[in-house]
Amino acid sequence: MVTPLAPRRPPSSAPKATRRAVLGAAASGAFLLGFHAPLGRSVQAQDADSAFNAFIRIDRDGAVTLIIPQVEMGQGIYTALAMVLAEELDADWSRVSVAHAPENGRLYGNPLLGEQITGGSSSVRAFWTPMRQAGARARACLVKAAAERWGAPPQALRTEAGVVIHPASGRRLTYGALAAHAATLSPPSAPSVKSPRDFRLIGKPLRRLDTPTKTDGKARYGIDALPEGVKFATLRISPVLGGRVARVDPAPALATPGVRQVVVLEDVVAVVGDHMWAAKRGLDALDIVWDDGPNARVDTDLIWRRLREASRRTGAIARDDGDAETALAKGPGRAFTAEYEMPLLAHTCMEPLNCTVDVRADGVEVWIGTQVMTRVRAIVAETTSVPIEKVKINQHLIGGGFGRRLEADMAGWAARIAMQVKGPVKVVWTREEDVRQDYYRPAYHDILWARVRKGRITAWKHRVTGSAIAARYAPVAYKAGIDPDGVDSARDMPYNIADARVEFVREEPPGIHTGWWRGVGPNNNVFAIESFIEELARRARQDPIAFRLAHLDRAPRLRSALALAREKSGWDQPLPARCGRGVAVQGAFGSFIATVVEVAVDDHGEVRLRRVTSCVDAGVVINPNSVIAQLQGGLIYGLSAGLYGEITLKDGRVQQSNFHDYRALRIDQTPPIEVHLIPSGEAPGGIGETGTTASVAALRNAVYAATGVALRQMPVKAKAIAKGVRL
Amino acid sequence: MMTIKVNGEIKHADVTADTPLLWVLRDVLGLTGTKFGCGVAQCGVCTVHVAGKPVRSCVLPIGAVGQREVVTIEAIGEQPNGAKIQKAWLDLEVIQCGYCQSGQIMAATALLNQTPVPDDSDIDAAMAGNLCRCGTYVRVRQAIKHAAAEV
Known part of the structure; x- marks a missing residue:
């Protein structure tokens, strides 16, 4: 089924799910624009296309459509996975276009995460092998078809850029000419994939497929969906989690020009109008009286108090090598301990949360950009009590995910509102609502203990206290009191220490949801570990890089990255007064990165970024241009958090509301950022979150180097620098 | 009306x-x-x-x-500076999620209209009001200079 399009309105994108959909679109006059325009390619619908598997279609004219299971939210995944498929398929890259996969966990589920989900920097790691095999299988069928046509043995044929060639006779057939026949052949179960030295596409900085329409306004995000007859709504959810609408008089909203309807549900009020301004003005005109409920008195102090108290408990043991307790209690050398805290953080994707829902007699249609199509479909089905097969999800480009769109709540709210509205309704959150109703990066309290003898750490203990997001999100992963994400990069920290123990204490904050945030668990653990290592190095009067290298004897890829960072950052060059360089290393997400941040701190404690250098071994790199962009951007996302990010609560309400009080780095605050990729033949590592995780500890350590103040809490605050602990 | x-x-x-x-x-x-x-x-x-x-x-x-x-x-692509900025944006592959890029391109085009060869402080002044949560700033700066250098 394809959405009918209003003539004067640009179409919204819808996945090309079936041959029927293609013909339907052509018949209705939309002619595939609805799907292909957002990505700047077109396909000739009158030509037969042949589906080789869930990921590959080839038209008679040779156009190749690759169906990408992972959603594009800026990370370049449409291009990266298309490159992997096209590489093994030996497709003509100039004829390749991509399509969003429809919701289908069986065909498009993420093998690493077990459902159709884009997150955890997993896309390339999860699909590297399946995509290579899918491409190779389709190629084998094309070769087989040509071999049958020519009566030649398949091994006598070769392929290049969309053509099968028989070198002995000089005969050639295009993939388009072979597609219909080839698609009927059964592919080999274990196709041979290329040797990396034969790669034509992988490793090249190819142009992204999704960017042309992002320069001219044609790209369609969820917020751009305009199904025929759509109305516009905005909502106010109870400002205190668990609160209820006590009373509200809808009259002032209904008197606002352009307002059509006021929807009052148990815990949310929405105003529906002819456009967002009508809806927003109408909502602002309402005097909603809330019954705040049990969380009315939650504030940030309470959250911290509980976290700190919980951190005194012994946690569930995630790692226990040797005898850390004894070694810490009475081993030789000096004992150290320090405690670190990370604040609650919002995501603030540039595209505010939104979801468009049309509840009809024959089913429900949804327009959204989401990292979790399956969950969106499920929550809409459940909310509307419509069988799941009658819920259609139209996936869109995402204007920033960062983990916020791993939740499906915005679809749930929109579905509840849409059930009260006749025809499609687009529910767009104001920025204020987006900031105040987030699933926040948890606050964490970490305690670290170590014993150091003659410049060598002999014993180590790390206790992480915080929310167990997995216990809510993926309960099956939460076992024996350990959230695997909560101890990610702590349990497997890179330093070689014989007696080492890692514990996790679960403590859920009251009055607030927690959720995934770019960099997930390693954000906290890399920050705590790299801050503590820095303090140990300086207490031991050692160069921070040399001290780390001495403990990285079992981490050769990190050693290389760190040695390169020393060189590229100018680590050994002198700096002016009040300037400093900080370093951090991490092996999270299967990538190995060393980062040096250089700062200047003025007499008032204000921090200015001077320069950032990151050296990364990310294994085989599919598109180096995209990987560098992801690292630059990830570093900036982390530096924004390190410098400014903090959500606070008072009277159960989040106090921040928009970009003036929940700040992010701007171009005039962003220093030169150099990224160096280390050539590697190892399996590809994740890269979407790597820079974010890498940056905060390096920033903190740079402030430490510049001022002698060892900050123990993020974000960096001028006042804390002035009053901080000097080591 | x-x-x-x-x-x-x-x-x-x-x-x-x-x-x-x-x-x-x-x-x-x-x-x-x-x-x-x-x-x-x-x-x-x-x-x-x-x-x-x-x-x-x-x-x-x-x-x-x-x-x-x-x-x-x-x-904006119908204007010479608009087209130059769009091309530079693609040549340098500035864009990630793309959601802020309409605004970035409009601001950058206006900058070139006003200041054909902007320096870093011109870029800071003209572009500091345009947030990007993907963090494309390094390439935004490069692309503006790239576009300014195009004949």
């Missing part, structure tokens, strides 16, 4: 005069290339040109536009 000139065409919208230009463009005229980000002129994703100047359409009432011509991302 309000009347404005957008991308060379006269358009009518049945809205009150206080309605921000942004919502007229997006929700009434279907020109969704101009984005909503904050509603309070803090992020710049809604940047359009009014009489050649970059403005935040989320806080500009349509009643204040008057006869002045509005140009949006959908038509």
Whole structure:
């Protein structure tokens, strides 16, 4: 089924799910624009296309459509996975276009995460092998078809850029000419994939497929969906989690020009109008009286108090090598301990949360950009009590995910509102609502203990206290009191220490949801570990890089990255007064990165970024241009958090509301950022979150180097620098 | 009924005069290339040109536009500097999620119109109002210089 399009309105994108959909679109006059325009390619619908598997279609004219299971939210995944498929398929890259996969966990589920989900920097790691095999299988069928046509043995044929060639006779057939026949052949179960030295596409900085329409306004995000007859709504959810609408008089909203309807549900009020301004003005005109409920008195102090108290408990043991307790209690050398805290953080994707829902007699249609199509479909089905097969999800480009769109709540709210509205309704959150109703990066309290003898750490203990997001999100992963994400990069920290123990204490904050945030668990653990290592190095009067290298004897890829960072950052060059360089290393997400941040701190404690250098071994790199962009951007996302990010609560309400009080780095605050990729033949590592995780500890350590103040809490605050602990 | 000139065409919208230009463009005229980000002129994703100047359409009432011509991302490529910026954006692969990039491109085009060869401080001044959560700033800066250097 394809959405009918209003003539004067640009179409919204819808996945090309079936041959029927293609013909339907052509018949209705939309002619595939609805799907292909957002990505700047077109396909000739009158030509037969042949589906080789869930990921590959080839038209008679040779156009190749690759169906990408992972959603594009800026990370370049449409291009990266298309490159992997096209590489093994030996497709003509100039004829390749991509399509969003429809919701289908069986065909498009993420093998690493077990459902159709884009997150955890997993896309390339999860699909590297399946995509290579899918491409190779389709190629084998094309070769087989040509071999049958020519009566030649398949091994006598070769392929290049969309053509099968028989070198002995000089005969050639295009993939388009072979597609219909080839698609009927059964592919080999274990196709041979290329040797990396034969790669034509992988490793090249190819142009992204999704960017042309992002320069001219044609790209369609969820917020751009305009199904025929759509109305516009905005909502106010109870400002205190668990609160209820006590009373509200809808009259002032209904008197606002352009307002059509006021929807009052148990815990949310929405105003529906002819456009967002009508809806927003109408909502602002309402005097909603809330019954705040049990969380009315939650504030940030309470959250911290509980976290700190919980951190005194012994946690569930995630790692226990040797005898850390004894070694810490009475081993030789000096004992150290320090405690670190990370604040609650919002995501603030540039595209505010939104979801468009049309509840009809024959089913429900949804327009959204989401990292979790399956969950969106499920929550809409459940909310509307419509069988799941009658819920259609139209996936869109995402204007920033960062983990916020791993939740499906915005679809749930929109579905509840849409059930009260006749025809499609687009529910767009104001920025204020987006900031105040987030699933926040948890606050964490970490305690670290170590014993150091003659410049060598002999014993180590790390206790992480915080929310167990997995216990809510993926309960099956939460076992024996350990959230695997909560101890990610702590349990497997890179330093070689014989007696080492890692514990996790679960403590859920009251009055607030927690959720995934770019960099997930390693954000906290890399920050705590790299801050503590820095303090140990300086207490031991050692160069921070040399001290780390001495403990990285079992981490050769990190050693290389760190040695390169020393060189590229100018680590050994002198700096002016009040300037400093900080370093951090991490092996999270299967990538190995060393980062040096250089700062200047003025007499008032204000921090200015001077320069950032990151050296990364990310294994085989599919598109180096995209990987560098992801690292630059990830570093900036982390530096924004390190410098400014903090959500606070008072009277159960989040106090921040928009970009003036929940700040992010701007171009005039962003220093030169150099990224160096280390050539590697190892399996590809994740890269979407790597820079974010890498940056905060390096920033903190740079402030430490510049001022002698060892900050123990993020974000960096001028006042804390002035009053901080000097080591 | 309000009347404005957008991308060379006269358009009518049945809205009150206080309605921000942004919502007229997006929700009434279907020109969704101009984005909503904050509603309070803090992020710049809604940047359009009014009489050649970059403005935040989320806080500009349509009643204040008057006869002045509005140009949006959908038509900026018809102007020489707009086309140069779009090309530079692709040549340097500036874009990630792309949501803020309509505003970045509009602001950068206005900068080139005003200052054909901007230096770093010109770029800072012209672009600091345009937030990007993907963190494309390093390439935004490079691409503006790249476009300025194109003959």
